[in-house]
Amino acid sequence: xxxxxxxxxxxxxxxxxxxxxxxxxxxxxxxxxxxxxxxxxxxxxxxxxxxxxxxxxxxxxxxxxxxxxxxxxxxxxxxxxxxxxxxxxxxxxxxxxxxxxxxxxxxxxxxxxxxxxxxxxxxxxxxxxxxxxxxxxxxxxxxxxxxxxxxxxxxxxxxxxxxxxxxxxxxxxxxxxxxxxxxxxxxxxxxxxxxxxxxxxxxxxxxxxxxxxxxxxxxxxxxxxxxxxxxxxxxxxxxxxxxxxxxxxxxxxxxxxxxxxxxxxxxxxxxxxxxxxxxxxxxxxxxxxxxxxxxxxxxxxxxxxxxxxxxxxxxxxxxxxxxxxxxxxxxxxxxxxxxxxxxxxxxxxxxxxxxxxxxxxxxxxxxxxxxxxxxxxxxxxxxxxxxxxxxxxxxxxxxxxxxxxxxxxxxxxxxxxxxxxxxxxxxxxxxxxxxxxxxxxxxxxxxxxxxxxxxxxxx
Amino acid sequence: xxxxxxxxxxxxxxxxxxxxxxxxxxxxxxxxxxxxxxxxxxxxxxxxxxxxxxxxxxxxxxxxxxxxxxxxxxxxxxxxxxxxxxxxxxxxxxxxxxxxxxxxxxxxxxxxxxxxxxxxxxxxxxxxxxxxxxxxxxxxxxxxxxxxxxxxxxxxxxxxxxxxxxxxxxxxxxxxxxxxxxxxxxxxxxxxxxxxxxxxxxxxxxxxxxxxxxxxxxxxxxxxxxxxxxxxxxxxxxxxxxxxxxxxxxxxxxxxxxxxxxxxxxxxxxxxxxxxxxxxxxxxxxxxxxxxxxxxxxxxxxxxxxxxxxxxxxxxxxxxxxxxxxxxxxxxxxxxxxxxxxxxxxxxxxxxxxxxxxxxxxxxxxxxxxxxxxxxxxxxxxxxxxxxxxxxxxxxxxxxxxxxxxxxxxxxxxxxxxxxxxxxxxxxxxxxxxxxxxxxxxx
Numbered sequence: 006x007x008x009x010x011x012x013x014x015x016x017x018x019x020x021x022x023x024x025x026x027x028x029x030x031x032x033x034x035x036x037x038x039x040x041x042x043x044x045x046x047x048x049x050x051x052x053x054x055x056x057x058x059x060x061x062x063x064x065x066x067x068x069x070x071x072x073x074x075x076x077x078x079x080x081x082x083x084x085x086x087x088x089x090x091x092x093x094x095x096x097x098x099x100x101x102x103x104x105x106x107x108x109x110x111x112x113x114x115x116x117x118x119x120x121x122x123x124x125x126x127x128x129x130x131x132x133x134x135x136x137x138x139x140x141x142x143x144x145x146x147x148x149x150x151x152x153x154x155x156x157x158x159x160x161x162x163x164x165x166x167x168x169x170x171x172x173x174x175x176x177x178x179x180x181x182x183x184x185x186x187x188x189x190x191x192x193x194x195x196x197x198x199x200x201x202x203x204x205x206x207x208x209x210x211x212x213x214x215x216x217x218x219x220x221x222x223x224x225x226x227x228x229x230x231x232x233x234x235x236x237x238x239x240x241x242x243x244x245x246x247x248x249x250x251x252x253x254x255x256x257x258x259x260x261x262x263x264x265x266x267x268x269x270x271x272x273x274x275x276x277x278x279x280x281x282x283x284x285x286x287x288x289x290x291x292x293x294x295x296x297x298x299x300x301x302x303x304x305x306x307x308x309x310x311x312x313x314x315x316x317x318x319x320x321x322x323x324x325x326x327x328x329x330x331x332x333x334x335x336x337x338x339x340x341x342x343x344x345x346x347x348x349x350x351x352x353x354x355x356x357x358x359x360x361x362x363x364x365x366x367x368x369x370x371x372x373x374x375x376x377x378x379x380x381x382x383x384x385x386x387x388x389x390x391x392x393x394x395x396x397x398x399x400x401x402x403x404x405x406x407x408x409x410x411x412x413x414x415x416x417x418x419x420x421x422x423x424x425x426x427x428x429x430x431x432x433x434x435x436x437x438x439x440x441x442x443x444x445x446x447x448x449x450x451x452x453x454x455x456x457x458x459x460x461x462x463x464x
Numbered sequence: 465x466x467x468x469x470x471x472x473x474x475x476x477x478x479x480x481x482x483x484x485x486x487x488x489x490x491x492x493x494x495x496x497x498x499x500x501x502x503x504x505x506x507x508x509x510x511x512x513x514x515x516x517x518x519x520x521x522x523x524x525x526x527x528x529x530x531x532x533x534x535x536x537x538x539x540x541x542x543x544x545x546x547x548x549x550x551x552x553x554x555x556x557x558x559x560x561x562x563x564x565x566x567x568x569x570x571x572x573x574x575x576x577x578x579x580x581x582x583x584x585x586x587x588x589x590x591x592x593x594x595x596x597x598x599x600x601x602x603x604x605x606x607x608x609x610x611x612x613x614x615x616x617x618x619x620x621x622x623x624x625x626x627x628x629x630x631x632x633x634x635x636x637x638x639x640x641x642x643x644x645x646x647x648x649x650x651x652x653x654x655x656x657x658x659x660x661x662x663x664x665x666x667x668x669x670x671x672x673x674x675x676x677x678x679x680x681x682x683x684x685x686x687x688x689x690x691x692x693x694x695x696x697x698x699x700x701x702x703x704x705x706x707x708x709x710x711x712x713x714x715x716x717x718x719x720x721x722x723x724x725x726x727x728x729x730x731x732x733x734x735x736x737x738x739x740x741x742x743x744x745x746x747x748x749x750x751x752x753x754x755x756x757x758x759x760x761x762x763x764x765x766x767x768x769x770x771x772x773x774x775x776x777x778x779x780x781x782x783x784x785x786x787x788x789x790x791x792x793x794x795x796x797x798x799x800x801x802x803x804x805x806x807x808x809x810x811x812x813x814x815x816x817x818x819x820x821x822x823x824x825x826x827x828x829x830x831x832x833x834x835x836x837x838x839x840x841x842x843x844x845x846x847x848x849x850x851x852x853x854x855x856x857x858x859x860x861x862x863x864x865x866x867x868x869x870x871x872x873x874x875x876x877x878x879x880x881x882x883x884x885x886x887x888x889x890x891x892x893x894x895x896x897x898x899x900x901x902x903x904x905x906x907x
Contacts, residue, residue: 033789038709044545046538047788049526051507065503070528073506084502087576092498123545141710178711178840185711185841223843226869226905257496258596260634338505377836381849382632383639384864386833408837410847410867414637415907461845461867463903464679
């Protein structure tokens with residue numbers, strides 16, 4: 006395959022040419038309630054070509070028919086030449102890479118019979134249904150894949166990567182009359198079959214929570230001191246700050262550049278944030294990004310000060326900074342854009358735990374788990390799976406519908422305590438941007454305290 | 465392709481249906497007002513479903529030259545693990561399929577130069593020194609063929625074009641984002657593009673002043689774009705699937721008046737000029753429109769073949785499938801209508817003429833995090849993305865750092881008014897709705 010791609014690159018008449026070809030083997034099992042929805046094995050494959058010419062824009066082609074490769078290279082070149090640009094597009098220098106990067110498969114999913122996968126998911130699904138007769142419905146899914154990715158560009162980079170992935174998730178739906186609540190468990194790993202065994206108790210816990218939430222009141226709206234658990238703190242930093250650190254948001258926008266000037270203070274000295282695509286064994290981990298740049302640990306906030314951002318080769322060249330290995334595409338159907346990998350809030354003082362954060366809060370909210378988050382850059386939401394009121398320094402009653410309204414400049418700066426109990430939260434699902442969803446990412450954080458945050462609800 | 469696959473399946477399984485689809489997309493992207501990239505994408509694939517020993521299995525492939533034998537074998541292996549389903553594939557329709565235009569030559573033949581011209585026009589009209597303007601023009605041409613072993617066949621070509629405008633204005637630490645789109649099967653006229661410009665400018669201009677948000681239980685006008693959080697629970701609850709699973713709060717409520725008696729909701733695959741319109745669904749069921757809610761009364765749920773078989777009813781023609789996975793329920797075009805049927809189009813003013821009686825309240829045009837809570841319960845709670853304060857019937861400015869919450873089923877029991885600004889947004893048509901007693905919290 007490498008030779009075939011190298012030949013196609015050689016024949017290209019464009020100044021810069023890159024080709025990515027993917028072949029993905031995957032299997033999927035889904036249950037809905039007690040019924041099996043599907044159990045399937047699929048193969049998906051296709052190619053992506055992107056070219057650039059001096060004084061012209063990007064020409065892009067994606068296709069499922071690999072026989073068309075030489076024609077698509079020529080077509081991409083024509084498209085590039087249809088786009089005259091005054092401000093030339095440049096790519097930051099990166100040393101050519103040549104490697105076969107095989108990630109650990111940890112039990113190759115291709116060797117496990119589909120019936121075994123059905124059995125595993127059936128166990129998790131049944132564990133949720135067995136919790137209570139109030140669990141009226143479930144949605145459980147198992148999906149694995151092994152993706153082979155070839156990447157070659159006209160600057161001498163030639164890579165073959167083998168990327169595994171496995172995701173098991175379950176939603177338990179509890180109902181009493183018109184009242185409906187849900188609990189969600191999701192495990193997503195860049196590994197294989199061995200890594201998703203023995204999670205029955207976690208699935209039982211979320212089903213029990215769906216039942217418990219049936220009796221929980223809605224949280225009252227207003228501003229509270231809020232403690233985020235590890236999972237929600239991870240989603241928080243992804244939405245609150247991660248997306249703003251993606252340089253494609255600032256590189257063509259002078260006002261945005263000014264707002265995100267390196268050296269600006271965004272938080273108190275307790276706050277340290279980064280993105281690390283090279284951390285071993287996580288779902289957002291890759292040896293190389295989809296432009297062939299090696300991934301790395303990129304500090305973004307150091308002691309409250311903005312110190313870095315995430316780049317593709319194009320955004321790095323424009324801002325005179327170095328590529329960080331964050332150009333990613335969800336598949337051959339898309340161009341790489343600037344994305345996060347494994348984004349984290351670094352742990353605070355060792356030994357500082359949840360109890361140290363809660364003790365002086367008179368009335369507050371302990372927001373736990375994550376149904377999701379979304380950002381409009383300055384303002385963002387992050388939706389907890391459930392929450393507890395904090396009363397007089399203690400965890401009190403369970404509450405539901407806990408959705409936080411964040412503001413980049415206010416919420417980050419109001420983080421006043423960070424515990425030492427850091428964990429990576431390896432969930433399924435993923436991040437969406439520019440029509441590309443779901444991109445596998447990981448978030449990591451300890452417990453985090455926000456002095457004051459807005460929670461929606463009846464006031 | 466379909467015939468070869470079905471022919472291969474015949475005799476090896478009890479029955480089968482298949483979908484073949486080929487899509488070509490052309491995209492022109494302007495970033496920060498400058499043409500930056502042009503891309504094409506070509507994709508073709510086959511999805512096969514079989515019934516073998518009463519059990520259902522599926523298989524799909526994007527291979528350029530798929531091997532029908534391999535595909536059938538994979539679908540049979542899938543069926544061995546599958547559930548027993550008493551599914552009957554539809555026979556050839558005695559009447560011809562409903563005549564609905566889905567293919568427009570002007571769209572299919574639009575040149576790159578024409579797409580670039582439209583993008584440039586929008587860039588020129590929307591450029592302001594303090595704003596970043598991103599425009600994308602995307603055209604799609606798709607060929608679809610569906611068929612089954614009962615002999616039914618459906619084939620059509622369809623076009624679609626989407627023009628999207630993303631405007632970001634950063635002033636100091638204030639970030640304002642305004643988004644709008646034209647989506648159709650036929651090319652937009654210059655008047656359509658001008659309406660898009662006006663819609664963006666109206667919302668941008670009204671947003672330049674920032675005011676303090678109110679709080680309490682207030683009247684809120686949800687614009688067609690802002691309505692998503694209210695619509696989503698209904699879309700989930702009206703799906704035959706959630707009804708079967710026991711998770712729909714509307715299950716068992718057919719015939720009951722649960723909503724404002726002026727509210728009707730229709731799923732309509734036969735609306736001319738819409739990209740989601742089609743003569744036949746992805747399971748060979750001829751298209752027809754379905755009254756989901758009629759004058760406040762729960763009408764019919766939507767079904768695909770499998771859920772209809774389980775519920776002992778007929779498919780409503782809402783089967784949808786991709787290359788991978790099995791067919792599932794999907795809406796086509798969803799229309800929200802008040803009984804007056806006023807059609808203002810999106811040149812009408814912000815608020816759709818509903819502001820007059822509002823002493824203090826909001827217009828909500830965009831909420832953040834829609835779809836991420838416990839949606840089907842009807843409860844929603846979201847920070848505002850783009851919202852305006854209304855005082856004594858007038859827009860006084862944009863509000864930030866506020867969150868709105870409520871329950872969709874409760875709020876739609878009594879609708880304060882239907883706006884005169886009905887419009888398409890993707891596959892949904894609706895006017896603005898004035899809803900009373902929406903919780904607004906602020907910091």
